[in-house]
Amino acid sequence: MAHMQNSSFTEFPSRKPAIHVPNWALILVFIAYALPGNIGHVPWRGDDALHIGVVFSMLSEGHWLTPQIAGHPFYDWPPLTYWLGALTGKLLGWLLPLHDAIRLGNVAALTLLIYCLRYAARELYGREAASAAAMLMLGSLGLLIHAHEMQPQIVLTATLAACLQGLTLMRSAPTRGALLTGAASGAAFLAGGLPGLFLCLPLWLLNPVCSNEYRTRSFLLAYRHALWPLVLLVSLWPLALAVWQPDFLHAWWAHELAAILPHTGHLQRGKDFANLIGWFTWPLWPVVLWSLWHRRGKLRDFGHSLPLASALLALALVASTGGMRPANLLPLMPALILMASGELCRLRRGAANAFDWFGVMTFTLLGLSLWLAWSAMNFGWPAPLARNLLRLVPGFEPQWNALQLLVAITLSVAWVIANLRLPFFQLRGAVHWALGVTLAWGLAATLLMSWIDHDKSYRSTAAEIAAVIASQPEAACVAGIDLGDSQRAALHYFAHIKIAARGANCPLRLAYATGRNTLPEPGKGWESVWDLRRGRGRLAEQFALYRRVD
Structure with missing residues (x-):
């Protein structure tokens, strides 16, 4: 699996002949890593069912501009992930179950991620580091589960890696690098909204800040080439919404501004947050800490400052916005993989x-x-x-x-x-x-x-709920009580059931609770006709269907 070559690193010279993993071996390992789990199972509860449900609504109802879940607007993510899943679903849905075909969009994002990390590591540290980056990505614990579910954070992370690749390419090919940097930054917006721009745009300053060589007028003018794809991609979706779906645009923008407001919740739970980062970034963080200490006098060099700045931006984002969810840490991974790949080649x-x-x-x-x-x-x-x-x-x-x-x-x-x-x-x-x-x-x-x-999986649960609803005299309308987006999406995907909002005037109401929480009750004038409990402990789930009593 190892292959010898005679080149050496410029910033990270090795004491030994450089050894890299040949492409054929990397491709085989990547296929063995990426395909099992992305194909071969029905949508799982949580993010997988949720985001497959958004794509299913897009394919079945044509909501290409406005992500929706079973008829309800979904503002959490821009549409790039869902466009990608819809594309692979359209192309391969005849060959695979639709959910597997949709999930292959996730595999496409993983392919982009590993390619960009390899290229950036090779440009920064040499060919041996390119192999190290690929292997470290596949060996990272935090990436594992989310690489095998429909996950917008994977697409956002891949666009961030493409931005890092573009910035490294600018040093040898300014125009091509600038075009890639701009396109990747725009795609990051379409994948992650304002956080995508926050992760990418500040990195544009590093080339001229870190080296006098890149403060020349000709190099700075190359950034003009980055602006065109950036402006095009950032404006494309909002302008289309402004023309055809202005109400959705206003609601999405308000949701986006609220979501990016910083909070101190994670810092108040500092131990839990540190534990989450510790296991999620294993085995990268020990090598990264050693690299920072070992290279502490050269952190202004571009090969160190670029991934370090990216890591700090991602850490600031995940520490001050959103929930304490493992998937939210994914934008940390490209920078940590790059830093670890350079240092791993020099370990004693x-x-x-x-x-x-x-x-x-x-x-x-x-x-x-x-x-x-x-x-x-x-x-x-x-x-x-x-x-x-x-x-x-x-x-x-x-x-x-x-x-x-x-x-x-x-x-x-x-x-x-x-x-x-x-x-x-x-x-x-x-x-x-x-x-x-x-x-x-x-x-x-x-x-x-x-x-x-x-x-x-919610497949059997959805079938049971559908049968109970069909047995009721008035089965046309069911309102949800505390039903989450993942459950709504699964019921729509598996049983073609659309759950109305809680306040809807429906003769049936479906209640939901998790863990040890008590099932919400609809109030007076309702009777229970069916209930189900699945799972144990904090993962337990309860469903109950109520019927209005005349």
């Missing part, structure tokens, strides 16, 4: 071996645990584990197929061969982390997929 052999050993042991034990879980579910051994797994998901009946088992065996054998045959080289630790994450996710997506699907 002892540190590199420790990084490698920890990854090998972690994922070997995790892989064995996943095989044990499969054995427990299907054969009842170990018995205590089987009881615990089945108790977590009441009503689950184990099932598996030969193809999934074959894929799981292939991944496990490949992991063993990689550990036995891969010789020491500077990036072996990063390669093992990438392969280990791919192994763990691949085993979960094959051996345990039916168990995960049963717990995280």
Whole structure:
């Protein structure tokens, strides 16, 4: 998997011959990482069902300008993610289930992300760092779950990586780099709104600030080429809304301004926030901290200042806006991956071996645990584990197929061969982390997929709700009580049920509660006709259908 070359870094000279991961090997690992989980399962509760539901509404009802969920306007995200999902859904919906085809838009964003990170790392630190960036991206724990769900933050993160690539390209090809920088910054707005501009536009200043060489008139004039695609992409959607959907534009703009207002909620829960960042950015942050200390005298150099500035902007954004959700940390990843990729190529052999050993042991034990879980579910051994797994998901009946088992065996054998045959080289630790994450996710997506699907899918719940509603005399209108966007989207996708707003004058009302919260009641004059409880603990969910009593 390793390939020798004779070049050396300019900013990060290596003491050893440069070694990089060949493209064919990277493509194979990326396919094994990206496809399982993006195809092969129905929409899961949470963000996956929510955003697939937005695309489903776009495809089925033609709301191309105004993202909607089952007839309700959705202001949280601009449309780029949904356009991308609708495109792959249109192109591949004949070949795959619609939700899988939609999720391939997420795979396209992942492809852009890894390409841009490789290119930026190569421009900043050399060819070996390009391989390190790709492996570190695939081996990052925080990216794993969100890379396998329909997630606008992935698209926003990919556009940020493209902006970083454009800024590095400007140093050797100012015009092409400026065009890419402007287009990526505009796409960041279409993917993430005002936060996308906040993450990208301040970085434009770094080239002239960090080096006198780039304060020349000719170089500064190259930024004119960045303005055209930026202005075009930033104005395209709002102008279209102003012409055809002005009410949506006004509501979206008010929502956007409210969402970007800073707050101190995360800082007041500093320990929880630090813990979230700690596990989400593993294994990047130890290497990044060492790089900052080791390079503390050269932080004004462009190779350090660009990713550092990007990391600080992303940290300021996630620390002061939005909720404390793991997905919101994704814009931190490109900068941390770049900083870690440059330093990883210079780690001493002892540190590199420790990084490698920890990854090998972690994922070997995790892989064995996943095989044990499969054995427990299907054969009842170990018995205590089987009881615990089945108790977590009441009503689950184990099932598996030969193809999934074959894929799981292939991944496990490949992991063993990689550990036995891969010789020491500077990036072996990063390669093992990438392969280990791919192994763990691949085993979960094959051996345990039916168990995960049963717990995280609303398909059976939606079918049951649809049957109960159809049995009522007046089933045309159902109002929701505390029903979330994810539940509305899932009911629309699986059962073609559109839930009206709480205040609607409907003869039926569907109530929802999570965790240990009490189900909301509709008040006097209503009777319960059906209820359902699924899950346990803080992940428990309750549904109840009420009928008006005359």
